[in-house]
Amino acid sequence: MNKNEPVDWKKYVIVFFITGTLFVSVLWLSSFLNTKKIDELRSVQDKIYVDLMASEVQFSLLQESSCKDVSTTVLSSELNSLADKISYSENNIGNTDSDVISLKKYYSILEIKDYLLMKKITEQCGNRPIFILYFYKNDNCPDCTKQGFVLTSMREQYPNLRVYSFDETLNLPVIKTLTSLYKVKESALPALVINGRAYPGFQDINAIEKILPELKKIEKKSATTVPAAATEKSATDSPASATPAQ
Amino acid sequence: MADIHSIISYTISFLAIYAQIFLLVTFFENRKNIIKHGDEILELSSYPTVTITVPFFNEEKTITGTIESLLALDYPRDRLSIFLIDDGSLDNTWSVVQKFASNPQIKLFKKENGGKHTAINLGLSMSTAELFGCLDSDSYVHPQALKRIVNIFNNDPKTMSVAPAIRVNNPGNMLQKAQKVEYDMGIYIKKMIGFLGGINVTPGPFSIFRKKVFDDLGPYVKAHNTEDQEIALRMQEHGYKIDHCPDAYIYTNAPSTVPKLYRQRIRWTYGSLRNIFDYRRLIFKKEYGTIGVFTLPSNLISTFGVIFIGSTVVYNVIKFIYYKFIQIQVASISSPHFHFEWFFVDTRATFILSIIVYILIITSIVLGRSMTEEKHRLSPHILYFIFIYSLIAPFWIAKSVYNAIVSKESSWTLERKATTINNDIKQV
Numbered sequence: 001m002n003k004n005e006p007v008d009w010k011k012y013v014i015v016f017f018i019t020g021t022l023f024v025s026v027l028w029l030s031s032f033l034n035t036k037k038i039d040e041l042r043s044v045q046d047k048i049y050v051d052l053m054a055s056e057v058q059f060s061l062l063q064e065s066s067c068k069d070v071s072t073t074v075l076s077s078e079l080n081s082l083a084d085k086i087s088y089s090e091n092n093i094g095n096t097d098s099d100v101i102s103l104k105k106y107y108s109i110l111e112i113k114d115y116l117l118m119k120k121i122t123e124q125c126g127n128r129p130i131f132i133l134y135f136y137k138n139d140n141c142p143d144c145t146k147q148g149f150v151l152t153s154m155r156e157q158y159p160n161l162r163v164y165s166f167d168e169t170l171n172l173p174v175i176k177t178l179t180s181l182y183k184v185k186e187s188a189l190p191a192l193v194i195n196g197r198a199y200p201g202f203q204d205i206n207a208i209e210k211i212l213p214e215l216k217k218i219e220k221k222s223a224t225t226v227p228a229a230a231t232e233k234s235a236t237d238s239p240a241s242a243t244p245a246q
Numbered sequence: 247m248a249d250i251h252s253i254i255s256y257t258i259s260f261l262a263i264y265a266q267i268f269l270l271v272t273f274f275e276n277r278k279n280i281i282k283h284g285d286e287i288l289e290l291s292s293y294p295t296v297t298i299t300v301p302f303f304n305e306e307k308t309i310t311g312t313i314e315s316l317l318a319l320d321y322p323r324d325r326l327s328i329f330l331i332d333d334g335s336l337d338n339t340w341s342v343v344q345k346f347a348s349n350p351q352i353k354l355f356k357k358e359n360g361g362k363h364t365a366i367n368l369g370l371s372m373s374t375a376e377l378f379g380c381l382d383s384d385s386y387v388h389p390q391a392l393k394r395i396v397n398i399f400n401n402d403p404k405t406m407s408v409a410p411a412i413r414v415n416n417p418g419n420m421l422q423k424a425q426k427v428e429y430d431m432g433i434y435i436k437k438m439i440g441f442l443g444g445i446n447v448t449p450g451p452f453s454i455f456r457k458k459v460f461d462d463l464g465p466y467v468k469a470h471n472t473e474d475q476e477i478a479l480r481m482q483e484h485g486y487k488i489d490h491c492p493d494a495y496i497y498t499n500a501p502s503t504v505p506k507l508y509r510q511r512i513r514w515t516y517g518s519l520r521n522i523f524d525y526r527r528l529i530f531k532k533e534y535g536t537i538g539v540f541t542l543p544s545n546l547i548s549t550f551g552v553i554f555i556g557s558t559v560v561y562n563v564i565k566f567i568y569y570k571f572i573q574i575q576v577a578s579i580s581s582p583h584f585h586f587e588w589f590f591v592d593t594r595a596t597f598i599l600s601i602i603v604y605i606l607i608i609t610s611i612v613l614g615r616s617m618t619e620e621k622h623r624l625s626p627h628i629l630y631f632i633f634i635y636s637l638i639a640p641f642w643i644a645k646s647v648y649n650a651i652v653s654k655e656s657s658w659t660l661e662r663k664a665t666t667i668n669n670d671i672k673q674v
Contacts, residue, residue, distance in 0.1 A: 034593055
């Protein structure tokens with residue numbers, strides 16, 4: 001009777017341990033790198049926080065004198081790049097990760113601080129503010145994705161437009177305060193708040209330009225002075241960075 | 247849902263890495279036993295008689311080369327006979343082969359079309375040689391191939407069959423170059439599985455058997471048009487040893503277009519799945535050795551894995567296009583700005599694991615090519631292989647699984663080979 005060669009079980013076990021070790025190392029490496037990224041974001045946010053405070057203080061000091069000495073430009077671009085990174089982390093580390101969520105909350109608060117400061121500065125210095133507050137939710141909101149695309153494109157078109165985006169699903173009390181202040185209903189997301197008025201539902205570029213006719217005027221006047229404002233980027237479940245899962 | 251998806255992703259990558267490391271460990275255990283003769287010409291202790299059967303159906307263009315390569319084999323002429331069997335060709339092949347009629351080594355047969363296995367069985371019934379093999383009429387043998395294979399039989403009386411190293415003949419286009427890389431990787435995998443005694447295919451082109459195999463186990467059967475897989479499984483079931491000769495080179499013509507490749511692979515994969523189903527009693531039975539514990543399970547798992555990963559990729563591509571479409575509808579496409587920042591490097595574990603899988607695949611390819619005459623072990627053709635196969639393999643595998651489930655027979659006819667069931671064999 002012929003016989004097949006016996007199975008070398010020891011080898012199967014050894015290979016299992018080699019593969020297991022490799023596997024655990026990869027999981028560890030991935031979580032190590034993700035922690036590094038989170039730390040990096042945290043330090044960026046801390047820096048932005050300090051800068052914001054500095055600007056506030058600077059503004060208070062200079063209130064009496066000239067408006068043009070207040071610098072906020074660096075801050076805005078930092079908020080922008082932070083938004084990009086948080087958005088990427090939501091896709092790459094996961095939007096249910098507790099670290100990512102806490103970073104996003106921190107970011108929302110920074111946005112509000114920046115918004116309040118900018119509002120004060122523009123009121124004080126006579127410019128009409130061009131702010132859009134953008135409320136969205138992450139899940140089950142195809143219009144939010146569309147709105148995100150519209151605002152990204154407008155931000156590129158109008159560098160003096162400042163968009164502050166807030167994720168409703170974060171359940172952050174400050175955001176709740178904002179929504180009740182401007183009477184934004186949770187059922188009507190996405191929603192924009194422009195000049196204190198709420199516009200529920202998707203708004204395309206033309207609609208927003210109609211609401212904000214001064215957009216084009218100021219664009220011409222001050223295009224060179226104020227760079228890109230805060231971003232709504234984190235609003236979009238950015239499909240471009242949704243790399244196919246392997 | 248996302249959790250189930252990631253559990254499956256992790257499981258698949260674990261098993262893929264496991265299988266690759268398993269082969270790699272086998273390689274390091276046995277690397278001294280991998281013999282590459284190069285230009286050395288073997289002198290054998292004995293030259294058993296050999297019959298090579300060439301079944302053909304409408305192969306007028308390639309058959310002359312096939313036969314000439316057999317006649318050029320470095321083997322004593324009186325010990326090697328060649329049977330040319332026309333399986334009812336409709337073209338000129340029969341008259342093309344007449345020029346060999348006077349050669350004392352060659353015998354010609356003509357029968358009504360009955361499918362490849364009936365043609366080989368006719369050769370089998372006519373042969374009295376100790377060793378029996380067949381060569382597809384679109385393949386060519388290396389002059390030393392037979393000697394190298396017979397050497398393995400001579401050295402180990404327990405070896406009942408030896409599979410050759412199949413390579414792609416004169417790869418012209420990108421698709422054929424990609425297939426060449428795949429075949430070269432196959433040489434490595436086959437040899438490693440051969441060391442473990444778990445070979446599941448004795449390929450149609452030039453696998454050589456002791457005649458005793460057929461005397462004991464019976465002739466070829468149709469086996470879903472993959473009779474070369476069925477005979478290997480039958481041998482494994484009965485504990486007949488199958489070895490692999492990594493330097494017995496056979497050059498075969500590879501499909502030159504995607505539709506041809508697609509049809510060929512559907513037939514292979516379909517046949518493989520159906521044969522595994524027919525021999526499912528071997529799976530996870532340790533008494534059958536590696537075939538039951540490693541080869542067949544990894545075949546099934548990789549089939550599932552490719553479909554799973556393929557559909558994930560397709561889903562993501564569709565999603566990407568969908569969002570781009572929406573973006574174009576509501577806004578202008580923003581100009582992408584490229585600046586490298588480590589933050590935007592993908593650090594997901596699944597991504598790192600897939601990189602490791604690719605590195606292991608490339609290692610297999612390089613090791614496979616080191617067993618061939620190939621000079622450039624790391625060539626850009628490896629990228630063709632990875633790219634083209636990642637793109638189209640999921641489709642043929644999914645289609646084969648579908649066909650296997652609904653039991654839809656894949657037809658040879660599409661590959662110019664008919665499958666009309668007609669066992670009316672007649673010798674001319």
